[in-house]
Amino acid sequence: MYVCLCHGVTDHQIRAAVTEGHATRLRDLNRCLGVASECGACARCAHEILQDTLANQHNTAKALPVAA
Ligand code: FES
Numbered sequence: 001m002y003v004c005l006c007h008g009v010t011d012h013q014i015r016a017a018v019t020e021g022h023a024t025r026l027r028d029l030n031r032c033l034g035v036a037s038e039c040g041a042c043a044r045c046a047h048e049i050l051q052d053t054l055a056n057q058h059n060t061a062k063a064l065p066v067a068a
Pocket of ligand 1: 039042
């Protein structure tokens with residue numbers, strides 16, 4: 001779905017930016033995708049997707065076995 005209509009940014013692009021290590025804060029999404037740099041209406045939704053993706057990464061990392 002489109003999150004930022006001003007820049008045509010989707011939730012998939014936001015999740016990719018996070019999982020590829022380009023973004024850990026809304027400011028990073030602003031820099032790399034332009035999110036929340038115009039009207040700002042997308043800021044809350046983009047932040048929620050960012051936090052959700054970071055939490056999923058953290059939970060996945062905790063579930064992985066530690067190599068001995
Ligand atoms: S909808 Fe993202 S800046 Fe306007």
